[in-house]
Amino acid sequence: MRLFNTRTRSVEPFAPLRDGRVRIYVCGLTPSAEAHIGHARSFLFFDVLRRYLVYLGYRVDLVRNVTDIDDRSIEAARQSGGDWREIVGGYYASFQRSMRRLHVLDPDHEPHATAYVPQILEMIEELVATGHAYVVEDGVYFRVRSFPRYGALSGRNLDELLIGARIAPGEGKDDPLDFALWKFVKPGEPSWPSPWGPGRPGWHIECSAMARELLGEPFDIHGGGYDLIFPHHENEIAQSESLLPAPPMANVWMHGGLLLFDGRKMSKSLGNFEPLSALLDRHEPQAIRLLFLQTGYRKPMNFTEDSIDGATTALRRLLAAYDAFRAVPAGEAEGDPQGLIDEFAPRFFAALDDDVNTSGAMSVLFELAAAQNRVIAGGAASAAAAFMHQAMDLLGISPVQRSAPIEAAATVSSSFQVGGADYVVEAPQDVDAVLSDAAFARLREALDGAVELDGEPKAQAVELVIVARAQAKSAKDFARADRLRDALKAAGIAVTDLKNGASWTVAG
Protein backbone atom coordinates (compact mmCIF):
# COMPACT_ATOMS: atom_id res chain seq x y z
CA MET A 1 0.00 0.00 0.00
CA ARG A 2 1.16 3.50 -0.80
CA LEU A 3 0.22 6.66 1.06
CA PHE A 4 0.81 10.34 0.49
CA ASN A 5 2.98 11.70 3.25
CA THR A 6 2.70 15.42 3.88
CA ARG A 7 6.09 15.29 5.58
CA THR A 8 7.83 14.26 2.37
CA ARG A 9 5.23 15.59 -0.03
CA SER A 10 5.18 12.36 -1.94
CA VAL A 11 3.38 9.07 -2.21
CA GLU A 12 5.48 6.39 -0.59
CA PRO A 13 5.16 2.72 0.29
CA PHE A 14 3.63 2.19 3.68
CA ALA A 15 4.94 -0.26 6.25
CA PRO A 16 4.25 -0.30 9.97
CA LEU A 17 7.12 0.74 12.18
CA ARG A 18 6.87 -2.44 14.16
CA ASP A 19 5.04 -5.67 14.86
CA GLY A 20 2.42 -5.41 12.16
CA ARG A 21 0.74 -2.83 14.32
CA VAL A 22 -0.38 0.46 12.86
CA ARG A 23 -0.72 3.23 15.39
CA ILE A 24 -2.75 6.18 14.20
CA TYR A 25 -3.47 9.48 15.87
CA VAL A 26 -6.17 11.61 14.30
CA CYS A 27 -6.83 15.10 15.54
CA GLY A 28 -10.44 15.07 16.51
CA LEU A 29 -13.15 17.51 17.32
CA THR A 30 -13.31 20.55 19.52
CA PRO A 31 -16.95 20.28 20.59
CA SER A 32 -17.54 23.94 21.26
CA ALA A 33 -20.18 23.98 18.51
CA GLU A 34 -22.16 21.51 16.43
CA ALA A 35 -20.01 19.42 14.12
CA HIS A 36 -20.40 20.19 10.43
CA ILE A 37 -20.21 18.16 7.25
CA GLY A 38 -16.54 19.04 6.80
CA HIS A 39 -15.66 17.24 10.01
CA ALA A 40 -17.57 14.26 8.69
CA ARG A 41 -15.50 14.12 5.54
CA SER A 42 -12.24 14.10 7.43
CA PHE A 43 -13.14 11.49 10.00
CA LEU A 44 -14.86 9.37 7.41
CA PHE A 45 -11.66 9.19 5.42
CA PHE A 46 -9.60 8.01 8.36
CA ASP A 47 -12.30 5.45 9.04
CA VAL A 48 -11.83 3.99 5.56
CA LEU A 49 -8.06 4.06 5.96
CA ARG A 50 -8.38 2.17 9.20
CA ARG A 51 -10.78 -0.39 7.76
CA TYR A 52 -8.43 -1.05 4.87
CA LEU A 53 -5.39 -1.42 7.12
CA VAL A 54 -7.32 -3.97 9.15
CA TYR A 55 -8.23 -5.77 5.94
CA LEU A 56 -4.53 -5.89 5.04
CA GLY A 57 -3.95 -7.78 8.26
CA TYR A 58 -2.53 -5.06 10.46
CA ARG A 59 -3.59 -4.55 13.99
CA VAL A 60 -4.72 -0.95 14.13
CA ASP A 61 -4.83 1.35 17.13
CA LEU A 62 -6.71 4.50 16.27
CA VAL A 63 -6.71 7.40 18.68
CA ARG A 64 -9.01 10.34 17.99
CA ASN A 65 -8.88 12.98 20.65
CA VAL A 66 -11.52 15.35 21.95
CA THR A 67 -10.42 18.87 22.79
CA ASP A 68 -12.89 19.37 25.57
CA ILE A 69 -11.41 22.57 26.93
CA ASP A 70 -10.70 25.64 24.83
CA ASP A 71 -11.51 29.34 24.54
CA ARG A 72 -14.70 28.81 22.64
CA SER A 73 -16.36 26.38 24.94
CA ILE A 74 -15.51 28.64 27.86
CA GLU A 75 -16.96 31.57 25.97
CA ALA A 76 -20.08 29.60 25.05
CA ALA A 77 -20.57 28.69 28.68
CA ARG A 78 -20.10 32.27 29.76
CA GLN A 79 -22.68 33.54 27.30
CA SER A 80 -25.29 30.91 28.04
CA GLY A 81 -24.59 30.86 31.74
CA GLY A 82 -24.28 27.10 31.56
CA ASP A 83 -21.51 24.78 32.55
CA TRP A 84 -18.77 24.29 29.98
CA ARG A 85 -18.70 20.57 30.64
CA GLU A 86 -22.36 20.26 29.77
CA ILE A 87 -21.97 22.31 26.63
CA VAL A 88 -19.01 20.29 25.43
CA GLY A 89 -20.73 17.07 26.42
CA GLY A 90 -23.84 17.94 24.44
CA TYR A 91 -22.01 18.79 21.26
CA TYR A 92 -19.83 15.75 21.64
CA ALA A 93 -22.80 13.42 22.07
CA SER A 94 -24.37 14.87 18.95
CA PHE A 95 -21.14 14.42 17.05
CA GLN A 96 -20.75 10.84 18.20
CA ARG A 97 -24.26 9.98 17.10
CA SER A 98 -23.64 11.52 13.69
CA MET A 99 -20.44 9.54 13.30
CA ARG A 100 -22.29 6.33 14.03
CA ARG A 101 -25.02 7.18 11.57
CA LEU A 102 -22.31 7.59 8.96
CA HIS A 103 -20.91 4.16 9.92
CA VAL A 104 -17.70 5.69 11.19
CA LEU A 105 -16.41 3.09 13.61
CA ASP A 106 -15.60 4.25 17.11
CA PRO A 107 -11.89 4.92 17.61
CA ASP A 108 -9.97 2.55 19.86
CA HIS A 109 -9.25 5.46 22.16
CA GLU A 110 -11.08 8.73 22.36
CA PRO A 111 -9.09 10.65 24.96
CA HIS A 112 -10.40 13.91 26.35
CA ALA A 113 -7.76 16.54 26.96
CA THR A 114 -8.95 17.25 30.48
CA ALA A 115 -8.41 13.62 31.42
CA TYR A 116 -4.73 13.86 30.54
CA VAL A 117 -3.70 16.94 32.46
CA PRO A 118 -1.00 15.03 34.41
CA GLN A 119 0.61 13.80 31.20
CA ILE A 120 0.35 17.28 29.71
CA LEU A 121 2.01 18.83 32.75
CA GLU A 122 4.73 16.24 32.69
CA MET A 123 5.54 17.08 29.11
CA ILE A 124 5.57 20.80 29.79
CA GLU A 125 7.91 20.23 32.70
CA GLU A 126 10.27 18.38 30.42
CA LEU A 127 10.13 21.20 27.91
CA VAL A 128 10.84 23.78 30.60
CA ALA A 129 13.67 21.67 31.97
CA THR A 130 15.30 21.35 28.56
CA GLY A 131 15.01 25.05 27.82
CA HIS A 132 12.39 24.73 25.09
CA ALA A 133 9.73 26.40 27.18
CA TYR A 134 9.64 29.36 29.52
CA VAL A 135 7.29 30.80 32.09
CA VAL A 136 5.97 34.35 31.95
CA GLU A 137 3.16 36.19 33.66
CA ASP A 138 0.25 34.79 31.65
CA GLY A 139 1.44 31.27 30.95
CA VAL A 140 4.07 28.84 29.81
CA TYR A 141 5.22 29.22 26.22
CA PHE A 142 7.13 27.10 23.77
CA ARG A 143 10.15 28.85 22.34
CA VAL A 144 9.85 28.25 18.61
CA ARG A 145 13.40 29.43 17.94
CA SER A 146 14.65 26.58 20.09
CA PHE A 147 13.51 24.07 17.50
CA PRO A 148 15.58 24.41 14.32
CA ARG A 149 13.29 22.34 12.12
CA TYR A 150 10.26 24.51 12.85
CA GLY A 151 8.30 24.99 9.64
CA ALA A 152 9.52 21.85 7.92
CA LEU A 153 6.11 20.18 7.72
CA SER A 154 4.28 23.16 6.33
CA GLY A 155 7.16 24.46 4.25
CA ARG A 156 7.62 27.83 5.88
CA ASN A 157 10.48 29.67 7.37
CA LEU A 158 10.42 31.67 10.54
CA ASP A 159 11.13 35.02 8.95
CA GLU A 160 8.18 34.74 6.59
CA LEU A 161 5.95 33.76 9.46
CA LEU A 162 7.08 36.68 11.50
CA ILE A 163 5.48 39.11 9.06
CA GLY A 164 1.97 38.03 9.94
CA ALA A 165 2.56 37.17 13.56
CA ARG A 166 1.54 39.39 16.41
CA ILE A 167 1.47 39.34 20.12
CA ALA A 168 -2.06 39.70 21.35
CA PRO A 169 -2.75 42.06 24.26
CA GLY A 170 -2.07 40.34 27.53
CA GLU A 171 0.35 37.83 26.10
CA GLY A 172 3.77 38.00 27.64
CA LYS A 173 5.61 35.77 25.24
CA ASP A 174 9.13 36.62 24.12
CA ASP A 175 8.64 36.01 20.43
CA PRO A 176 5.48 36.50 18.39
CA LEU A 177 5.82 32.98 17.01
CA ASP A 178 5.92 31.29 20.40
CA PHE A 179 2.76 29.50 21.42
CA ALA A 180 1.13 28.69 24.73
CA LEU A 181 1.61 25.35 26.44
CA TRP A 182 -0.22 26.38 29.57
CA LYS A 183 -2.52 29.38 30.05
CA PHE A 184 -2.84 30.74 33.54
CA VAL A 185 -6.38 30.98 34.78
CA LYS A 186 -8.42 34.14 34.37
CA PRO A 187 -11.36 34.96 36.62
CA GLY A 188 -14.30 32.67 36.09
CA GLU A 189 -12.40 30.13 33.99
CA PRO A 190 -11.99 26.44 34.72
CA SER A 191 -8.50 25.54 35.82
CA TRP A 192 -6.21 22.77 36.98
CA PRO A 193 -3.29 23.12 39.36
CA SER A 194 0.23 23.12 37.95
CA PRO A 195 3.76 23.69 39.23
CA TRP A 196 3.57 27.22 37.78
CA GLY A 197 0.07 28.09 38.88
CA PRO A 198 -3.51 27.12 38.09
CA GLY A 199 -4.52 27.20 34.45
CA ARG A 200 -5.37 25.06 31.48
CA PRO A 201 -3.53 23.44 28.59
CA GLY A 202 -2.83 25.22 25.35
CA TRP A 203 -4.33 23.63 22.31
CA HIS A 204 -1.33 21.83 20.82
CA ILE A 205 0.24 20.19 23.84
CA GLU A 206 -2.67 17.84 24.50
CA CYS A 207 -2.12 16.00 21.22
CA SER A 208 1.59 15.59 21.84
CA ALA A 209 1.00 14.36 25.36
CA MET A 210 -1.86 12.00 24.56
CA ALA A 211 -0.18 10.54 21.50
CA ARG A 212 2.92 9.86 23.55
CA GLU A 213 0.90 8.33 26.35
CA LEU A 214 -1.43 6.16 24.27
CA LEU A 215 0.68 5.23 21.26
CA GLY A 216 4.29 5.88 22.16
CA GLU A 217 6.72 7.58 19.83
CA PRO A 218 7.38 7.28 17.05
CA PHE A 219 4.01 6.08 15.85
CA ASP A 220 2.88 5.32 12.33
CA ILE A 221 0.33 7.81 11.08
CA HIS A 222 -0.71 11.22 12.29
CA GLY A 223 -3.74 12.63 10.58
CA GLY A 224 -6.12 15.51 10.47
CA GLY A 225 -7.59 18.12 8.22
CA TYR A 226 -5.47 20.09 5.82
CA ASP A 227 -5.99 23.20 7.89
CA LEU A 228 -4.18 21.62 10.82
CA ILE A 229 -0.83 21.46 9.06
CA PHE A 230 -0.08 24.94 10.29
CA PRO A 231 0.16 25.80 13.04
CA HIS A 232 -1.26 22.84 14.94
CA HIS A 233 0.81 19.99 13.57
CA GLU A 234 3.88 22.12 13.20
CA ASN A 235 3.62 22.94 16.88
CA GLU A 236 3.02 19.35 17.84
CA ILE A 237 6.16 18.36 16.03
CA ALA A 238 8.14 21.11 17.74
CA GLN A 239 6.97 20.03 21.19
CA SER A 240 7.31 16.32 20.73
CA GLU A 241 10.49 16.19 18.72
CA SER A 242 12.25 18.61 21.05
CA LEU A 243 12.06 15.83 23.59
CA LEU A 244 12.73 12.99 21.19
CA PRO A 245 16.26 11.72 20.58
CA ALA A 246 15.36 10.56 17.09
CA PRO A 247 12.66 12.28 15.08
CA PRO A 248 10.11 12.02 13.64
CA MET A 249 7.32 11.68 16.19
CA ALA A 250 5.13 10.22 13.47
CA ASN A 251 6.24 8.38 10.37
CA VAL A 252 3.48 9.44 8.00
CA TRP A 253 1.46 12.64 8.16
CA MET A 254 -1.82 12.55 6.31
CA HIS A 255 -4.16 15.44 5.71
CA GLY A 256 -7.66 15.40 4.31
CA GLY A 257 -8.73 18.07 1.88
CA LEU A 258 -11.15 20.63 3.16
CA LEU A 259 -14.79 20.70 2.34
CA LEU A 260 -16.02 23.93 0.84
CA PHE A 261 -19.55 25.13 1.20
CA ASP A 262 -20.77 27.49 -1.49
CA GLY A 263 -17.18 27.65 -2.65
CA ARG A 264 -15.99 28.79 0.75
CA LYS A 265 -14.35 26.96 3.53
CA MET A 266 -16.64 26.04 6.38
CA SER A 267 -15.30 27.35 9.60
CA LYS A 268 -16.32 28.31 13.03
CA SER A 269 -15.33 31.90 12.48
CA LEU A 270 -17.34 32.21 9.27
CA GLY A 271 -20.26 30.30 10.72
CA ASN A 272 -21.29 29.25 7.24
CA PHE A 273 -22.48 25.78 7.94
CA GLU A 274 -25.38 23.72 9.05
CA PRO A 275 -25.08 21.16 11.83
CA LEU A 276 -24.15 17.74 10.55
CA SER A 277 -26.91 16.20 12.59
CA ALA A 278 -29.54 18.27 10.76
CA LEU A 279 -28.16 17.25 7.39
CA LEU A 280 -28.25 13.61 8.39
CA ASP A 281 -31.89 13.99 9.33
CA ARG A 282 -32.72 15.03 5.80
CA HIS A 283 -30.60 12.57 3.84
CA GLU A 284 -29.61 8.95 3.86
CA PRO A 285 -26.31 8.94 5.76
CA GLN A 286 -24.86 6.27 3.53
CA ALA A 287 -25.47 8.45 0.49
CA ILE A 288 -23.39 11.17 2.09
CA ARG A 289 -20.75 8.58 2.78
CA LEU A 290 -20.79 7.47 -0.83
CA LEU A 291 -20.56 11.06 -2.00
CA PHE A 292 -17.33 11.52 -0.09
CA LEU A 293 -15.96 8.22 -1.32
CA GLN A 294 -16.39 9.40 -4.89
CA THR A 295 -13.92 12.22 -4.37
CA GLY A 296 -10.23 11.87 -3.63
CA TYR A 297 -9.58 12.56 0.03
CA ARG A 298 -6.87 15.11 -0.58
CA LYS A 299 -8.83 17.29 -2.96
CA PRO A 300 -10.79 20.28 -1.86
CA MET A 301 -14.41 19.41 -2.36
CA ASN A 302 -17.27 21.77 -2.90
CA PHE A 303 -20.29 20.46 -1.08
CA THR A 304 -23.80 21.10 -2.24
CA GLU A 305 -26.88 19.51 -0.83
CA ASP A 306 -28.11 18.71 -4.34
CA SER A 307 -25.16 16.44 -4.89
CA ILE A 308 -26.48 14.10 -2.20
CA ASP A 309 -29.48 13.26 -4.38
CA GLY A 310 -27.27 11.84 -7.09
CA ALA A 311 -25.36 9.82 -4.55
CA THR A 312 -28.62 8.50 -3.13
CA THR A 313 -29.61 7.19 -6.55
CA ALA A 314 -26.19 5.66 -7.06
CA LEU A 315 -26.32 3.98 -3.66
CA ARG A 316 -29.71 2.47 -4.39
CA ARG A 317 -28.43 1.01 -7.64
CA LEU A 318 -25.42 -0.47 -5.98
CA LEU A 319 -27.50 -2.13 -3.29
CA ALA A 320 -29.99 -3.33 -5.89
CA ALA A 321 -27.20 -5.09 -7.75
CA TYR A 322 -26.03 -6.69 -4.53
CA ASP A 323 -29.57 -7.85 -3.91
CA ALA A 324 -29.73 -9.28 -7.41
CA PHE A 325 -26.57 -11.30 -6.82
CA ARG A 326 -27.86 -12.60 -3.54
CA ALA A 327 -31.21 -13.57 -5.01
CA VAL A 328 -29.63 -16.10 -7.36
CA PRO A 329 -29.88 -19.64 -5.93
CA ALA A 330 -26.50 -21.27 -5.51
CA GLY A 331 -25.21 -23.55 -8.23
CA GLU A 332 -27.71 -22.44 -10.80
CA ALA A 333 -25.44 -21.78 -13.76
CA GLU A 334 -22.25 -23.16 -15.20
CA GLY A 335 -19.42 -20.79 -15.85
CA ASP A 336 -16.18 -19.38 -14.66
CA PRO A 337 -17.00 -17.51 -11.44
CA GLN A 338 -13.40 -16.80 -10.56
CA GLY A 339 -12.61 -15.42 -14.00
CA LEU A 340 -15.52 -13.02 -13.76
CA ILE A 341 -14.60 -11.84 -10.29
CA ASP A 342 -10.99 -11.41 -11.32
CA GLU A 343 -12.13 -8.74 -13.73
CA PHE A 344 -13.17 -6.59 -10.79
CA ALA A 345 -11.71 -7.48 -7.41
CA PRO A 346 -8.02 -6.92 -8.20
CA ARG A 347 -8.73 -3.48 -9.62
CA PHE A 348 -10.78 -2.59 -6.57
CA PHE A 349 -7.98 -3.45 -4.18
CA ALA A 350 -5.35 -1.89 -6.40
CA ALA A 351 -7.21 1.39 -6.19
CA LEU A 352 -7.29 1.29 -2.41
CA ASP A 353 -3.62 0.39 -2.38
CA ASP A 354 -2.90 3.58 -4.27
CA ASP A 355 -3.21 6.15 -1.51
CA VAL A 356 -6.74 5.01 -0.67
CA ASN A 357 -8.24 5.91 -4.02
CA THR A 358 -11.83 5.36 -3.01
CA SER A 359 -13.13 7.03 -6.12
CA GLY A 360 -11.38 4.51 -8.34
CA ALA A 361 -12.50 1.69 -6.07
CA MET A 362 -16.10 2.86 -6.24
CA SER A 363 -15.99 2.90 -10.01
CA VAL A 364 -15.09 -0.79 -10.02
CA LEU A 365 -18.13 -1.57 -7.88
CA PHE A 366 -20.36 0.34 -10.25
CA GLU A 367 -18.90 -1.55 -13.19
CA LEU A 368 -19.66 -4.80 -11.43
CA ALA A 369 -23.19 -3.64 -10.73
CA ALA A 370 -23.63 -2.77 -14.38
CA ALA A 371 -22.30 -6.17 -15.43
CA GLN A 372 -24.74 -8.01 -13.19
CA ASN A 373 -26.55 -9.87 -15.96
CA ARG A 374 -23.35 -11.17 -17.46
CA VAL A 375 -21.99 -12.08 -14.05
CA ILE A 376 -25.13 -13.96 -13.08
CA ALA A 377 -25.28 -15.75 -16.43
CA GLY A 378 -21.66 -16.76 -15.92
CA GLY A 379 -22.49 -18.43 -12.62
CA ALA A 380 -20.58 -15.89 -10.54
CA ALA A 381 -23.49 -14.46 -8.60
CA SER A 382 -22.51 -15.81 -5.21
CA ALA A 383 -18.87 -14.89 -5.74
CA ALA A 384 -19.94 -11.41 -6.77
CA ALA A 385 -22.16 -11.09 -3.73
CA ALA A 386 -19.34 -12.15 -1.46
CA PHE A 387 -16.92 -9.71 -3.05
CA MET A 388 -19.39 -6.86 -2.94
CA HIS A 389 -20.13 -7.54 0.68
CA GLN A 390 -16.46 -7.42 1.53
CA ALA A 391 -15.85 -4.34 -0.62
CA MET A 392 -18.74 -2.38 0.79
CA ASP A 393 -17.72 -3.37 4.27
CA LEU A 394 -14.29 -1.92 3.64
CA LEU A 395 -15.83 1.32 2.49
CA GLY A 396 -18.28 1.37 5.36
CA ILE A 397 -21.33 0.98 3.20
CA SER A 398 -23.64 -1.46 4.83
CA PRO A 399 -25.07 -4.13 2.56
CA VAL A 400 -27.65 -5.20 5.10
CA GLN A 401 -30.38 -5.33 2.54
CA ARG A 402 -31.23 -8.97 2.54
CA SER A 403 -33.69 -11.50 1.36
CA ALA A 404 -36.15 -12.77 3.91
CA PRO A 405 -37.63 -16.10 2.96
CA ILE A 406 -41.12 -16.31 4.39
CA GLU A 407 -44.16 -18.47 3.85
CA ALA A 408 -44.51 -18.03 0.12
CA ALA A 409 -40.78 -18.18 -0.38
CA ALA A 410 -41.06 -19.68 -3.83
CA THR A 411 -42.82 -16.62 -5.16
CA VAL A 412 -41.95 -13.92 -2.68
CA SER A 413 -38.70 -12.58 -1.43
CA SER A 414 -38.49 -9.30 0.30
CA SER A 415 -35.61 -7.24 1.41
CA PHE A 416 -35.45 -4.21 3.56
CA GLN A 417 -33.19 -1.81 5.26
CA VAL A 418 -33.86 0.46 8.15
CA GLY A 419 -31.22 2.47 9.89
CA GLY A 420 -28.50 0.12 8.81
CA ALA A 421 -29.72 -2.72 10.99
CA ASP A 422 -30.56 -6.27 10.13
CA TYR A 423 -33.98 -7.77 10.83
CA VAL A 424 -35.38 -11.26 10.81
CA VAL A 425 -38.90 -11.92 9.68
CA GLU A 426 -41.05 -14.72 11.02
CA ALA A 427 -43.67 -16.53 9.00
CA PRO A 428 -46.91 -14.60 8.73
CA GLN A 429 -49.57 -15.80 11.14
CA ASP A 430 -52.76 -14.55 9.58
CA VAL A 431 -52.59 -12.85 6.25
CA ASP A 432 -56.37 -12.41 6.01
CA ALA A 433 -56.32 -10.32 9.16
CA VAL A 434 -53.93 -7.91 7.53
CA LEU A 435 -56.40 -7.36 4.75
CA SER A 436 -59.12 -6.09 7.02
CA ASP A 437 -59.56 -2.40 7.57
CA ALA A 438 -59.12 -2.74 11.29
CA ALA A 439 -55.84 -4.52 10.76
CA PHE A 440 -54.75 -1.72 8.47
CA ALA A 441 -55.32 0.80 11.17
CA ARG A 442 -53.24 -1.22 13.59
CA LEU A 443 -50.59 -1.67 10.97
CA ARG A 444 -50.48 2.03 10.26
CA GLU A 445 -49.90 2.70 13.92
CA ALA A 446 -47.19 0.13 14.10
CA LEU A 447 -45.46 1.51 11.05
CA ASP A 448 -45.55 5.04 12.31
CA GLY A 449 -43.06 3.94 14.90
CA ALA A 450 -41.12 2.00 12.34
CA VAL A 451 -40.00 4.90 10.21
CA GLU A 452 -37.89 6.35 12.98
CA LEU A 453 -34.33 5.88 11.83
CA ASP A 454 -32.98 4.25 14.91
CA GLY A 455 -36.28 2.97 16.19
CA GLU A 456 -37.28 -0.63 16.13
CA PRO A 457 -39.16 -1.13 12.88
CA LYS A 458 -42.15 -3.34 12.86
CA ALA A 459 -40.64 -5.34 10.08
CA GLN A 460 -42.97 -8.25 10.59
CA ALA A 461 -46.00 -6.10 9.94
CA VAL A 462 -44.52 -4.81 6.72
CA GLU A 463 -43.58 -8.26 5.58
CA LEU A 464 -47.09 -9.50 6.24
CA VAL A 465 -48.50 -6.89 3.95
CA ILE A 466 -45.93 -7.70 1.31
CA VAL A 467 -46.98 -11.33 1.40
CA ALA A 468 -50.64 -10.47 1.32
CA ARG A 469 -50.02 -8.21 -1.63
CA ALA A 470 -48.11 -10.90 -3.48
CA GLN A 471 -51.02 -13.25 -2.99
CA ALA A 472 -53.49 -10.66 -4.21
CA LYS A 473 -51.33 -10.12 -7.26
CA SER A 474 -51.15 -13.79 -8.13
CA ALA A 475 -54.93 -13.92 -7.77
CA LYS A 476 -55.11 -10.97 -10.22
CA ASP A 477 -56.82 -8.88 -7.58
CA PHE A 478 -54.90 -5.75 -8.49
CA ALA A 479 -57.27 -3.42 -6.69
CA ARG A 480 -56.43 -5.11 -3.43
CA ALA A 481 -52.73 -5.18 -4.27
CA ASP A 482 -52.73 -1.45 -4.93
CA ARG A 483 -54.65 -0.82 -1.74
CA LEU A 484 -52.00 -2.68 0.22
CA ARG A 485 -49.22 -0.78 -1.47
CA ASP A 486 -50.97 2.51 -0.80
CA ALA A 487 -51.34 1.60 2.84
CA LEU A 488 -47.64 1.04 3.14
CA LYS A 489 -46.90 4.22 1.26
CA ALA A 490 -49.08 6.18 3.64
CA ALA A 491 -47.05 4.72 6.46
CA GLY A 492 -43.83 5.86 4.85
CA ILE A 493 -42.86 2.55 3.31
CA ALA A 494 -42.01 2.47 -0.38
CA VAL A 495 -42.58 -0.87 -2.09
CA THR A 496 -40.85 -1.82 -5.30
CA ASP A 497 -41.77 -4.97 -7.19
CA LEU A 498 -38.96 -7.25 -8.22
CA LYS A 499 -39.04 -10.25 -10.51
CA ASN A 500 -39.87 -12.71 -7.78
CA GLY A 501 -41.06 -10.55 -4.97
CA ALA A 502 -40.78 -7.06 -3.67
CA SER A 503 -38.38 -4.89 -1.77
CA TRP A 504 -39.22 -2.08 0.56
CA THR A 505 -37.44 0.83 2.10
CA VAL A 506 -38.32 3.55 4.49
CA ALA A 507 -39.14 6.48 2.24
CA GLY A 508 -37.23 9.68 2.91
Added chain:
RNA sequence: GGCGACGUAGCCAAGUGGUAAGGCAGAGCUCUGCAAAAGCUCCAUUCCCCAGUUCGAAUCUGGGCGUCGCCUCCA
Protein backbone atom coordinates in the same frame (compact mmCIF):
# COMPACT_ATOMS: atom_id res chain seq x y z
C1' G B 1 2.73 40.23 0.16
C1' G B 2 4.84 34.96 1.30
C1' C B 3 3.73 29.71 0.77
C1' G B 4 0.67 25.78 -1.32
C1' A B 5 -3.08 23.32 -4.11
C1' C B 6 -6.40 22.91 -8.02
C1' G B 7 -8.65 23.88 -13.25
C1' U B 8 -11.06 16.89 -17.21
C1' A B 9 -18.52 16.34 -20.56
C1' G B 10 -24.58 20.09 -18.32
C1' C B 11 -22.94 18.84 -12.87
C1' C B 12 -19.53 15.74 -9.68
C1' A B 13 -15.13 13.09 -10.57
C1' A B 14 -10.74 9.05 -11.49
C1' G B 15 -6.62 9.00 -14.26
C1' U B 16 0.54 11.89 -13.68
C1' G B 17 4.06 9.74 -20.63
C1' G B 18 0.86 5.25 -24.64
C1' U B 19 -4.03 7.08 -26.97
C1' A B 20 -10.08 9.85 -21.72
C1' A B 21 -12.78 5.12 -15.31
C1' G B 22 -17.10 5.92 -12.70
C1' G B 23 -21.53 8.59 -10.64
C1' C B 24 -25.66 12.13 -11.46
C1' A B 25 -28.57 14.47 -15.12
C1' G B 26 -30.36 13.77 -20.39
C1' A B 27 -32.13 10.70 -24.97
C1' G B 28 -33.89 6.01 -27.02
C1' C B 29 -35.17 0.88 -25.94
C1' U B 30 -36.45 -3.77 -22.97
C1' C B 31 -39.17 -5.68 -18.98
C1' U B 32 -43.97 -4.57 -16.68
C1' G B 33 -51.60 -5.26 -14.45
C1' C B 34 -50.41 -0.29 -12.72
C1' A B 35 -46.36 2.49 -9.96
C1' A B 36 -41.61 2.01 -9.76
C1' A B 37 -37.08 -0.34 -9.94
C1' A B 38 -33.57 -2.69 -12.80
C1' G B 39 -31.13 -3.78 -17.39
C1' C B 40 -29.39 -2.43 -22.50
C1' U B 41 -27.74 1.47 -25.97
C1' C B 42 -26.13 6.55 -26.74
C1' C B 43 -23.82 10.92 -24.50
C1' A B 44 -15.55 14.51 -24.13
C1' U B 45 -11.42 13.08 -31.40
C1' U B 46 -10.59 15.60 -26.07
C1' C B 47 -8.61 17.25 -20.65
C1' C B 48 -8.38 26.35 -18.86
C1' C B 49 -5.07 29.01 -22.72
C1' C B 50 -0.24 29.52 -25.34
C1' A B 51 4.61 27.74 -26.38
C1' G B 52 8.13 23.72 -25.77
C1' U B 53 10.26 18.50 -24.84
C1' U B 54 8.86 13.58 -26.99
C1' C B 55 7.62 8.65 -31.94
C1' G B 56 3.66 9.83 -28.50
C1' A B 57 1.37 14.73 -23.41
C1' A B 58 -4.76 15.49 -19.68
C1' U B 59 -0.16 13.64 -17.76
C1' C B 60 6.71 16.51 -18.29
C1' U B 61 8.89 21.92 -18.87
C1' G B 62 8.16 27.36 -19.32
C1' G B 63 4.69 31.38 -19.53
C1' G B 64 -0.34 33.20 -18.95
C1' C B 65 -5.44 33.25 -17.06
C1' G B 66 -8.85 31.60 -13.30
C1' U B 67 -10.51 29.41 -8.57
C1' C B 68 -9.47 28.00 -3.66
C1' G B 69 -6.63 27.22 0.78
C1' C B 70 -2.77 28.30 4.62
C1' C B 71 -0.03 32.46 6.84
C1' U B 72 -5.41 33.91 13.19
C1' C B 73 -9.50 29.57 16.04
C1' C B 74 -10.47 25.62 12.56
C1' A B 75 -11.35 18.55 10.16
